Amino acid sequence: MAIVGRSKLRDLFDDSPTPHIAHPPQSHRRDFYVATDGSYSRDGSGLGVIVETRDGERVARFAVPDEAPNNNVAEYRALHLGLDVLAARAPRDARIGVLVDHNDLAGDVNTAALAARAHDYRPIKEFSPPATADHHWRGIRARVVGFEEVRAAQLDSNTNPAHVLANEPEQYGHVNDEPARCLLPERDTGDSQVPPPSRSDRRASD
Numbered sequence: 001m002a003i004v005g006r007s008k009l010r011d012l013f014d015d016s017p018t019p020h021i022a023h024p025p026q027s028h029r030r031d032f033y034v035a036t037d038g039s040y041s042r043d044g045s046g047l048g049v050i051v052e053t054r055d056g057e058r059v060a061r062f063a064v065p066d067e068a069p070n071n072n073v074a075e076y077r078a079l080h081l082g083l084d085v086l087a088a089r090a091p092r093d094a095r096i097g098v099l100v101d102h103n104d105l106a107g108d109v110n111t112a113a114l115a116a117r118a119h120d121y122r123p124i125k126e127f128s129p130p131a132t133a134d135h136h137w138r139g140i141r142a143r144v145v146g147f148e149e150v151r152a153a154q155l156d157s158n159t160n161p162a163h164v165l166a167n168e169p170e171q172y173g174h175v176n177d178e179p180a181r182c183l184l185p186e187r188d189t190g191d192s193q194v195p196p197p198s199r200s201d202r203r204a205s206d
Contacts, residue, residue, distance in 0.1 A: 009033035009052045009161070013097040016153035020125070021110040030054055030097035032090050035155075036082040037101060037162040038066070038074025047078040048165025048172075051086050059181050060085050063165035063172035069132055075102040076133035076140065078166060079109070083143035089180070090147070098152040101160045104128045108137070109152035112144045 013033055037048045045068040051059040062085065068074035079100060086096065100106050108127045115123040129137035144150045157163055165172050 008056055009035055009050065009097070009099060010054055010056065012155060012159065012161075013099055013153045016099065016155050018151055018153050019103060019107040019110055021114060021151060029095065030151075031094040032059065032086060033097040033099065034079075034082045034086050035099040035160060035162040036075075036078040037157075037160050037166040038068060038071065038076070038078035039163075039166040040068050040071040040074045044169075045074050046166045046169035047074065047081050048162035048167075048169070049078065049082040049085055050162050050165070051082065051089070057181075059089055061165065061175040061178060063169040063175055065169045065173075070130070072102070072104075072130045073133045073136075074166070075100065075105050076129055076136045078162070079105060080136040080139045080143075082162075083140060087143055087146060092146060093148045095149040096147050096151070098150060099155050099160065099162075100152060101155045101157040101163070103154055106152040106154040109140065109144060109150065112141045113150045113152075116145045 010030070010033055012035070013030065031054055033052050033054070035050045039046045039048075045066040047062070047064045047066050049060065049062040049064075051061075053059060062081065064081065066074060066077060068077055079098065082098075090096070098106070098109055100109075108129060111123045111125055111127060127137065165175065
């Protein structure tokens with residue numbers, strides 16, 4: 001079972017495939033990571049969300065009882081919640097890493113991210129959300145377009161740190177009362193632009 005609150009979402013993202021889109025060599029330069037999961041059972045459904053910065057600082061956690069009609073819809077509802085939570089705490093120019101354990105959802109997110117770069121927003125393939133999750137998919141797609149860059153990675157269910165929150169929302173309901181945080185990591189600007197000594201010490205020509 002996953003240990004709630006002790007995950008390193010950045011490491012999980014870097015080690016997981018990103019369907020329909022190439023995995024960048026320096027994907028750890030995401031500003032925020034959001035892991036979500038949705039569960040379904042006849043006794044009740046649940047949504048789990050964990051948000052962390054690139055540096056591993058926890059921003060938010062949620063374990064919410066839900067009434068999704070099936071597991072596929074629950075997955076889309078969970079990501080919709082997670083991206084809404086993140087949008088309230090992150091700037092629009094943030095680069096986001098999404099972690100889900102649903103292959104179609106990860107593929108849809110990445111296809112939407114690619115479509116956002118095209119002038120006509122036309123996807124390279126058809127999206128595949130469940131019919132009863134259409135409005136949640138529209139919300140997800142709006143959030144994908146709203147950030148500078150979004151990329152989704154697919155986890156195994158047993159490594160998804162949001163899994164336990166979604167499956168035991170009553171047991172972990174106390175995480176919903178944690179104080180809100182907004183921790184923006186410092187941007188990694190890459191190589192320094194300071195000239196080498198041989199150039200910086202050179203006098204300007206008269």
